[in-house]
Amino acid sequence: MTTLTINGTTHELNVPDDMPLLWAIRDIVQLTGTKFGCGMALCGACTVHLDGEAIRSCTTTVGNADGGSITTIEAMSDDPVGQQVQNAWLDLGVAQCGYCQAGQIMSATALLKQNTNPSDAEIQDAMNGNICRCGTYNRIQHAIHYAADAVQEDT
Amino acid sequence: MTESNDSLMIANVSRRRFLGGMAGASALVLAARWDMALASDDEKKYGAAGMPGGWVDDPNVFIQIDPDGAVTIVNHRSEMGQGIRTSLVMVAADELGADWDRVAVQQARADQDRYGNQNTDGSRSMRHWYDPMRRAAASARMMLEQAAANEWGVPASECEAGVHEVSHKGSGRTLGFGELAEAARELDVPARSAIQLKPIDAHRYIGQEAGPVRGRDTNSIERPMAIDGEEIVEGSATFGADIQFDDMVHAVIARPPVLGAKVASVDDSEALNVSGVEKVVTLDTNSEPAGFKPMGGVAVIASNTWSAMQGRDALKIDWDTDSAGDNARYNTDEYRKSLEEAAQSPGKVIRSSGDIGHALGNAEQTLEAVYYMPHMAQAPMEPPVAVVRAKDGRAEAWAPVQHPRAAREGLAGVLGLDKEDVTVNVTLLGGGFGRKSKPDYILEAGLLAKEADGRPVKVQWSREDDVHHAYFHALSVDRLEGALDADGKATGWRHRTLSPSITSLFQEDPEHKGGFELGMGFNTMPFDIPAIQLENPEAASHARIGWFRSVYNLPHAFAIQSFAAEMAEAAGKDHRDYLLELLGPARQINPRDFGDKWNYDEDPSVYTIDIGRMRNVIEKVTAEADWGRDMPEGRGLGLAFHHSFQSYTAIVIDAEVGDDGSVTIHNADIAFDCGFQVNPERIRSQLEGACVMGIGIALHSEITFREGRVQENNFHQFNVPRMEHAPKQVRTHLVNNDPDLPMGGVGEPGLPPVAPAVCNAIYAATGKRIRQLPVADQLAG
Ligand code: FES
Ligand code: FES
Numbered sequence: 032m033t034t035l036t037i038n039g040t041t042h043e044l045n046v047p048d049d050m051p052l053l054w055a056i057r058d059i060v061q062l063t064g065t066k067f068g069c070g071m072a073l074c075g076a077c078t079v080h081l082d083g084e085a086i087r088s089c090t091t092t093v094g095n096a097d098g099g100s101i102t103t104i105e106a107m108s109d110d111p112v113g114q115q116v117q118n119a120w121l122d123l124g125v126a127q128c129g130y131c132q133a134g135q136i137m138s139a140t141a142l143l144k145q146n147t148n149p150s151d152a153e154i155q156d157a158m159n160g161n162i163c164r165c166g167t168y169n170r171i172q173h174a175i176h177y178a179a180d181a182v183q184e185d186t
Numbered sequence: 187m188t189e190s191n192d193s194l195m196i197a198n199v200s201r202r203r204f205l206g207g208m209a210g211a212s213a214l215v216l217a218a219r220w221d222m223a224l225a226s227d228d229e230k231k232y233g234a235a236g237m238p239g240g241w242v243d244d245p246n247v248f249i250q251i252d253p254d255g256a257v258t259i260v261n262h263r264s265e266m267g268q269g270i271r272t273s274l275v276m277v278a279a280d281e282l283g284a285d286w287d288r289v290a291v292q293q294a295r296a297d298q299d300r301y302g303n304q305n306t307d308g309s310r311s312m313r314h315w316y317d318p319m320r321r322a323a324a325s326a327r328m329m330l331e332q333a334a335a336n337e338w339g340v341p342a343s344e345c346e347a348g349v350h351e352v353s354h355k356g357s358g359r360t361l362g363f364g365e366l367a368e369a370a371r372e373l374d375v376p377a378r379s380a381i382q383l384k385p386i387d388a389h390r391y392i393g394q395e396a397g398p399v400r401g402r403d404t405n406s407i408e409r410p411m412a413i414d415g416e417e418i419v420e421g422s423a424t425f426g427a428d429i430q431f432d433d434m435v436h437a438v439i440a441r442p443p444v445l446g447a448k449v450a451s452v453d454d455s456e457a458l459n460v461s462g463v464e465k466v467v468t469l470d471t472n473s474e475p476a477g478f479k480p481m482g483g484v485a486v487i488a489s490n491t492w493s494a495m496q497g498r499d500a501l502k503i504d505w506d507t508d509s510a511g512d513n514a515r516y517n518t519d520e521y522r523k524s525l526e527e528a529a530q531s532p533g534k535v536i537r538s539s540g541d542i543g544h545a546l547g548n549a550e551q552t553l554e555a556v557y558y559m560p561h562m563a564q565a566p567m568e569p570p571v572a573v574v575r576a577k578d579g580r581a582e583a584w585a586p587v588q589h590p591r592a593a594r595e596g597l598a599g600v601l602g603l604d605k606e607d608v609t610v611n612v613t614l615l616g617g618g619f620g621r622k623s624k625p626d627y628i629l630e631a632g633l634l635a636k637e638a639d640g641r642p643v644k645v646q647w648s649r650e651d652d653v654h655h656a657y658f659h660a661l662s663v664d665r666l667e668g669a670l671d672a673d674g675k676a677t678g679w680r681h682r683t684l685s686p687s688i689t690s691l692f693q694e695d696p697e698h699k700g701g702f703e704l705g706m707g708f709n710t711m712p713f714d715i716p717a718i719q720l721e722n723p724e725a726a727s728h729a730r731i732g733w734f735r736s737v738y739n740l741p742h743a744f745a746i747q748s749f750a751a752e753m754a755e756a757a758g759k760d761h762r763d764y765l766l767e768l769l770g771p772a773r774q775i776n777p778r779d780f781g782d783k784w785n786y787d788e789d790p791s792v793y794t795i796d797i798g799r800m801r802n803v804i805e806k807v808t809a810e811a812d813w814g815r816d817m818p819e820g821r822g823l824g825l826a827f828h829h830s831f832q833s834y835t836a837i838v839i840d841a842e843v844g845d846d847g848s849v850t851i852h853n854a855d856i857a858f859d860c861g862f863q864v865n866p867e868r869i870r871s872q873l874e875g876a877c878v879m880g881i882g883i884a885l886h887s888e889i890t891f892r893e894g895r896v897q898e899n900n901f902h903q904f905n906v907p908r909m910e911h912a913p914k915q916v917r918t919h920l921v922n923n924d925p926d927l928p929m930g931g932v933g934e935p936g937l938p939p940v941a942p943a944v945c946n947a948i949y950a951a952t953g954k955r956i957r958q959l960p961v962a963d964q965l966a967g
Contacts, residue, residue, distance in 0.1 A: 046490075047461060054492040058436065063428035064421020066616070067491075068567055069649040073901040076567060104421030117419040121399075124410030124867055127875055128267030129418035130425055130567040130616025151914075158909045162901060164567045164617050165267045166878025167871070168912035 033093045037062065038106040048094035053077045055093050056103060064104035064133045068162065075161030078134040078141075079103050085141035087160075104133035112182055113140045119178035127165035135161050139175050147186075148179055232789040234314035237305070238591070239298030243318035245326040245375060247300060249278065255350060255364030257284045262294035262301035263311040264588050265414070266566075266618035267875070268933045269868035270311045272413045274319055276391040276865060281323035281384055283347040284363070286391065286398050291413050296590030296610035304612075306588045307623050307733060308786065309831035309931025312864055316929060324381050326370075333369040334361050349390075386925050393923070395867045410867045414614065426586030426613045427646070429573045434642040435464060437634050438494040440501055441483040441655050444894035445729055446474055446510035449503060452484050456500040462493025466501070467637050469630070471509065476691055476730045478596055480630040481655060487634060491646050507894070514894040516728035518561065518661060521891075525684045525725060526556055529665035533682055533723025534698055537709050537781045540717030545678025549669035552678075553756050557664045557745040558958040559941075561889040563656035563904055564734050568616020569649055570627035575642035576635035580607045585628045586615035593625035600632045619879075620733035624657050653904045654896045657732020658889055660685040664745035669717070674757025676768060678717040683708055685741065686727035697724040699738065705784035707742035707830055707938065710777055712795055713750070714770035729891060735876075736934040739830040740883065743938035744945075744959065747826035751946045752955065761825050761946065762808045772798030786832055792928050793832050799859050802921060803827055803836035807857035810919050811838035820844070821852070822950025826943035831931030833860040837877070837939045839913075841947035847966030849948065851881055854913040858920055858936065861927030870918040873936040877916055880940020882907035886960045905960075 035042045035052075037060060044059055056065050056079070065088060068076030072087040079088045080102040107113030116139050119125075126132045135158070142149055142157040149157065154175050163171070234241035242248075250258040259278045265271040271291050279289045294301050303314070327347045334352040335342040344355045353360040391397055397411035409415075417423035442448065454466040464487050471482030486497035507514040546552055572585035574597065581601050587593045590610050598605040615622055631645040647655075662685035669678030687703055689696040699708075699722050709720055734740070754764035774794040777785040785793055804827050808814075813823060820843055827836035840853040854877050863869055886905035890897045898904040945956040954965060 050490075050492045054490060058490040058492070061430050062421075063424075063430065066425075066568070067427065067646070068569075069901050071649070071900050071902070074567070074649075108420055118406070120419045121412070121415050122406050122409045124412060124415075124871060126267075126412070126415065126418045127269070127871055128265075128567065128615060128617045129414065129423055132418050133421045136419060155909050160908075162567065162906060162908060164565060164619070164879075164906060166875035166907065166912070168878060168907075168909045169874055169916050170871070172909070172912075 033097050035093065035096060035101060036099070037101045038103060044093065046093055048092060050093045051089050052079070052091045052093055052096050052101070053088040056088060062103055062105055066130055066133055068131065075134040075138060076131050078137040078161065080137060080141060083141070083144065085138050104137060107136060107140060110140065111185060112143050115178045115181040115185065116140050116143065116174070119174040119181065123170050123174045123177060125167050125170040125174050127167055131161065131163045135163065135171055139171070139178070142175070143179055143182055147182055149175065232787060234303060234318065236787050237303035237314065239301070239303040241314065241318040242300070242302040243321040245322045245329070248319065248322045249282065249326045251363050251367040253364050253367055255288055255362050257282065257289045257363065258292050259289060260294050260301070261291050262304050263315065264304070264306035264590070264612055264615055264618070266306070266588065266615035266622070268311070268872060269412070269865060270306070272411050273312060273865040273868055274315060275413060276411060277316055277319045278323040280389045280391040281320045282327050283349055285350040286411065288350060293612055296594040296612065298591045304590045307620060309934045313832065313929045313931055316864060320383055321378065321381050324383050325375050328376050328382065329370040329373045330363055330366045332373050333366040336369065337361065392864050393866065424613055425568050425616045426584065427568055427571045427616065429584040429613065429644065431642045434573065434644055435487050435489065435638055436491045436494045437485050437487045437643055437645045438491070438498045438648065439469070439483045439485045439630060439645065440498050440503055441481045441651065442471055442505060442510070443654070444505070444507050444510045445476065445481070445513045446471065447514070448482065448506045448509045449484055450506040451504045453502040457486055457497040460493055460497040460500055462489040463497035464488055465637060466497070467634060469633060475693055478592055478624045478626050478629070480626050480633060485634055487637065487643065495648065510894060513728045516891045516894040518890045521728070522558060522661065522663065525663035528723045529556060529663055529682050529684055531723065533684070533721040535719065536704055536722050537718065537720040540678070542678050542680050542717045542719035545669040545717035546667060546680065549677060550672045551670040551756055552667065553752060554665070554667045555749055555752055555957055557666070557741070557748060559662045559741040559744055560959060561661045561729070561891070562659040562734060562883065562887050563653050563889055564619035564621035565652060565656070565904060565906060566615070566617030566619055566621055569647040569652040570621065571644065571646050572628040572631040573642050573644045574628065574631035574635040575640065576601055576632070577640035579603065581632065581635065582609045582611070583628055583631065584611045584613055585625070586613050586622055587625055587628060588615065588618045588623040589625060593628045596625050596629045597632045600629050601636065619735040620737070621656060623733055649900045653889070653898055653900060655730070657730045659734035659740065660688070660731045660738070662741035664741055666745055666749040668749065668753045670753065670757055674759055676713070676715045676753060679713060679715045680719045680721070681708070681711065681745070682721045682723055683742065684723050684725045685738070686725050686731050688731050688733065690727035690731055695726060697726065698722050702784045703738045705782045705786070706738040707746065707828060708738070709780050709782050710795055710829070711746060712775070712797060712800060712829065713768040715768065728894070735879065736830060736937040739828060739934070739938040740941070743826065743828040744942045747828065747939060747942035748945055748957065751949065760814065762804060762813055765804055765825070765827070766801055769797050769800055772801055788832060788928070795829065799834045799922065800827060800829060803834045803857040803859050806919055806921055807836040807838050807855050810857065810917065811840070811853070811855040813838060817950070820951055822947050824943045824945065824947025824950055826939035826946060828935070828938040830938055831935045832928065833858065833930030833932065833935040835935050835939050837943045839943040839947040841944060841951055843948060843951045843965055847963060849885055849961065849965065851911070851913040851944070852915070854916045856916065856918050856936065858918060859922040860930035860932055860935070861922060862925045862929050863920060863923045866920055869920060869932050872932050873918045874916045876936030877940055878907050878912050880937050881911055881913070881944060884941040884944035884959060884961060885911060886962055888960050888962070
């Protein structure tokens with residue numbers, strides 16, 4: 032038995048310790064906002080927060096996350112920074128197909144929690160691991176600045 | 187493109203049940219459609235009318251109004267990021283007069299008899315459906331007005347629909363759409379000739395860059411209209427991968443590493459020991475041509491995806507590659523050399539004017555260049571995935587699919603059912619780019635559904651599966667020769683294009699490109715040069731070749747737009763000026779005059795090759811990018827344009843090449859003319875995305891084969907653009923927003939000119955001419 036706390040809810044899961052967190056979240060807990068894109072920490076589609084850090088859930092095992100606090104895209108509407116990021120995404124029309132965007136939003140939110148006013152270079156550093164095959168990068172960059180302004184106004 | 191025209195159009199037509207009939211179709215009668223566009227079989231049909239399933243403009247099929255005023259609009263085209271679920275609904279909502287906040291969209295199932303053509307490719311959705319959708323919504327609006335007129339006992343001409351209500355001009359009385367819905371449903375649909383469309387300037391959504399915010403609490407009052415926007419940012423949008431059922435089982439498949447290889451033997455003992463693994467199933471390898479058929483292999487069915495993947499890793503499979511024939515020896519390095527050699531000799535003549543031999547033999551200056559574009563995988567962010575349940579003589583599928591009809595009919599085939607017993611639900615697509623036009627992955631789920639005792643089966647492709655078993659963009663060799671006179675004026679142009687054809691999916695050894703492939707910027711080459719010879723030597727196919735966003739426009743534009751820049755250089759002239767000289771004066775050319783019988787299936791008298799519009803986008807983009815300005819050391823501007831999918835694109839790229847050979851794209855200016863713009867904001871987003879994808883094609887995307895096996899595995903080897911590769915700034919300049927111009931496509935035409943513009947910019951920055959894609963490390967050292 033593994034105990035995972037996801038978005039504040041505790042789940043007792045009977046899965047092997049080496050199962051990637053991604054598949055436990057998607058197939059077992061059935062929270063499908065977190066996406067599979069590569070399985071090798073190459074694309075960022077599976078990004079979640081583990082104790083506040085952005086991590087790739089496809090290469091983090093359930094065993095590694097045991098006892099930790101996991102946050103997924105489904106909880107971002109309740110997060111003051113996550114909410115501003117979501118609003119920025121909507122105001123700037125960032126998403127195309129949308130498949131990568133949960134991971135993008137999770138990476139962007141983690142960035143803004145650590146750095147409320149990131150430069151272009153810092154944004155690129157934080158986001159370069161998140162692939163968007165639709166090519167929404169320019170809007171993501173703008174939206175992070177836009178959300179940063181909103182977060183600063185909030186505080 | 188691959189579908190034959192259906193000869194008889196049958197559709198559900200009812201005179202009596204409107205604005206409410208979507209759920210209950212009981213009273214519908216079958217009637218032959220009488221539409222003029224479909225009247226004669228001999229007459230060539232163009233546009234939507236020429237597509238299988240044709241078009242439908244019955245409001246009963248697309249629009250439902252509930253008594254509480256909720257409006258539901260059916261969208262029957264697949265959403266893969268182009269925004270069609272928003273844009274077509276904007277059209278219907280606007281023409282109806284619906285309040286955006288009270289409009290919902292319902293995604294149509296696969297049913298071309300009911301909805302008309304659903305094959306979402308070829309940049310056709312808005313081009314083909316703007317008119318029928320407007321007519322459907324205008325009919326519904328007129329019926330609401332008539333219902334109000336009846337209620338008030340006044341002439342319908344005194345009743346006018348405003349926003350979600352109808353008012354009486356004389357008395358100011360109003361009735362809401364919901365209050366009128368039931369009465370309206372009893373009325374006849376207006377004759378098509380009586381339909382009154384709103385004047386363009388009365389539209390509230392069409393043509394707007396932003397619209398009212400729906401739902402969510404926010405500081406903004408306006409933002410881009412996006413039907414699925416909130417669900418996407420909240421993680422609740424349902425893609426194919428997100429379909430869940432409590433009794434669902436999960437499958438992954440070890441597919442033949444070489445196209446056509448068979449399973450010789452399999453040892454599944456260890457796989458069956460993996461916890462969660464239920465069953466191992468060997469699937470037959472289908473004979474070529476590959477079509478949309480599953481590839482075969484060995485499937486592992488398990489209680490979750492991870493167990494299935496581990497089970498697959500534990501399989502010991504011996505593959506028999508003899509059955510794959512030549513495919514097992516496919517080596518892209520050697521194949522490329524063989525095409526380059528073949529490019530030295532004449533090929534099938536596709537277009538010829540003037541005397542090319544004379545032009546090349548008597549030129550003041552000649553030049554020659556051979557260009558290469560490799561195989562690529564579409565690699566949509568959501569790898570192929572599908573869920574199918576087969577039970578009690580029926581099947582139901584949930585899948586991200588661009589071509590719902592092919593999925594439905596293919597499933598009926600593999601399951602031995604009538605298509606009426608197969609339901610295909612179309613989910614959101616996590617990207618498509620042509621990959622999801624081929625439903626092989628859905629048919630795999632169909633085959634495995636037979637093994638699952640009535641439970642739904644999800645087939646999940648890994649990224650490696652997707653990279654290994656894409657329907658690859660065809661690699662291409664293009665050889666160009668040019669002749670210049672003493673003034674640098676072009677006097678001769680010979681272009682030989684060689685690459686395997688997509689028709690190899692459906693027939694053995696087609697050897698030559700098909701008409702629709704040549705029509706993608708090859709035989710429609712627009713330059714006004716006295717001697718032109720276009721040839722297509724033979725090229726065989728040894729892998730699954732398929733549509734990739736903008737398809738053969740990619741190599742054709744890369745070669746032609748690079749070579750035009752090389753000719754300008756040889757002539758000692760400015761590239762922009764030289765392009766305008768090559769194009770000659772504004773005029774319209776009938777594509778048939780160039781031997782293009784395809785023309786994206788549009789009427790050649792309406793959709794011409796418009797040189798004026800080409801000149802216009804070139805002039806616009808160079809003005810916006812301040813073409814000709816001095817650039818810092820190591821930095822240059824590159825220009826390219828291309829006409830495809832009935833739209834016109836020109837782009838200027840501002841690129842810098844570092845000492846280490848790395849390329850930084852500072853700016854991209856894009857001028858785009860698709861005629862009338864329904865959703866300019868989504869047009870811009872498509873151009874921005876195409877620009878990024880094109881930069882990847884230029885700089886680093888490549889699939890190679892050795893011994894018939896794809897050498898790349900995942901995103902560390904098949905490189906696609908990341909944020910660092912995107913332009914620091916993209917500016918889109920939309921021109922010719924004219925409702926009288928025939929509407930062009932949007933999803934694809936932004937892509938072809940990007941790679942040549944990047945390479946032309948690299949040349950301007952460094953003097954190094956890139957003729958082989960991707961650039962990769964060619965600029966290093
Ligand atoms: S799926 Fe985890 S990084 Fe790609
Ligand atoms: S929006 Fe489609 S992959 Fe990013």
